[in-house]
Amino acid sequence: MSHKKLIVFLILINYFQIKVFAYIDFNGVPHNVDTNQIYEQNVTAKRGYKVTWLNFTDLKSINNDNNTNASVSDTTYGGQLLSEKSANISGLHLVVAMPPQLRYRQQQRLPTRVRIEMVNNSAYIIIKEPNGIHRGFYSAYKVYDNTTHQLVTERRDFFINIHGLNESNQHCNEDADCFSNFCLNNQCLCSDDKPVLDDHKCIAAQPIVSKCLHSSQCQFIAGPNAECSYKRKCRCANNGRTIHIPKYGLYCITPKGYNDSCIFSEECLMIGSNRYCNEMFRCQCRHNYYHQTGTGCVRALAVVSSGPTTMSTIINVWCFLVIIFLATFATNFNL
Structure with missing residues (x-):
């Protein structure tokens, strides 16, 4: 770019206030969720699952003249789904925030077996061969965007229960095929009432503040940052605290610094403000804020x-x- 073009560009930014495109925070835990409005779905393991979102072009500003094309996108990349947009859904796409275990897979660029498909005026959330990793709380956002901003036009929350997972001594190919999440030599270990394997024994899982004997009991529900304290109660370790995931319960998170890996925005806010967990699962400053060493995320003067x-x-x-x-x-x- 020549100097003269650069100068013209700077003038446009200053006087016409051209905005840099910024993502909405989809990795925060939704607040004030009405549990009566959560769509609770019972899904049979290994049989596939499909959620349909009809009337996907209900914005008056969206041109829906062409309804012949479709687009498919995989949610494996990033917490905020960067979906391809089909010609008939100009500017509209679906973003799905997933349960913790799937966010970890997204963070590590591992397949989630969850994808988004848009055909004509409908959008679909498709889960291929669902198993234990797919159980949990999801939030789906209908998002309209253009070159300057994003707008969430609708959100739906749903909780997926996985039925038909294998019990003790039944055949399995991977840990998630078993209710206990333990598969050894193609056989599931433990059962649903005592799903935790510790020191070759099957024991019950325990939520935060409940009595425990081993940290693995707490981690089965509250995640890898939970532990069994010296008082024999489940708590969050490593200066962690709990967040409440609707329909699921308490889950432990730990403080994350600027640019650290994360799966929830709440992790980024434990030791700073004006930050969120972005689509690449990194703690970053909110739009219109920048990072200042020793201070944190501060608002840009402009x-x-x-x-x-x-x-x-x-x-x-x-x-x-x-x-x-x-x-x-x-x-x-x-x-």
């Missing part, structure tokens, strides 16, 4: 709007004068 209008005008005038100076300098020296 977007501060809390001061008097006269101060904003003075800043704009100075920016304009600097741009004019640079333009004159570039012209005189043929840069």
Whole structure:
């Protein structure tokens, strides 16, 4: 880009306030969820599952003249689904926030067996060969975006129960085929009432603050950051705290610094503010904020709007004068 084009671009940014496209935080745990509005689904293991979202083009601003194309996208990449947009759903796509165990797989770029398909006026959430890793709380967002902003037009929450997982001594190909999540030599170990295998014994799983003997009992429900304390009660380890996942219960998270890996935005907010877990599962500053070493995420000066209008005008005038100076300098020296 030439100097003159760059100067024109800077003028446009300053005076027409062109916005840099920013993602909405889809990796935070939804608050104020009405449990009566959660779609609870009972899914049979290994038989496939499909959720249909009809009337996917209900925005008046969306042009729906062409209804012949379709697009398919895999949610394996990123917590915020970067779906291809079909010609008939211009600017609309579906984002699915998944349970913790699937977020870990997304973070590691492993297949989730979950994909999004859009055909004509409908969107589908398809789970191929569901098993234990697919049990949990999901939030699906209908998102409209253009070059300057995103808009969530609708959200639906649902909880998937997986039935038909194998019990003790039944055949399995992987851990998630078994209710206990333990597959050894193609046979499931333990059963649904005592799903935790510890020291060659099957014991019951326990939620946070319940009595325990081994940390594995707590981790089965509250995740890898849970432990059994010296008081023999389940708690969060490593300076962690709990978050409440609707229909599931308490789950342990630990503090994450700037640019650390994460699966929930709440992890990024434990030791800082104005941060979120982005689509690449990294703690980053919110839109219009930047990271300052030793301080954290601070609001960019160019977007501060809390001061008097006269101060904003003075800043704009100075920016304009600097741009004019640079333009004159570039012209005189043929840069």
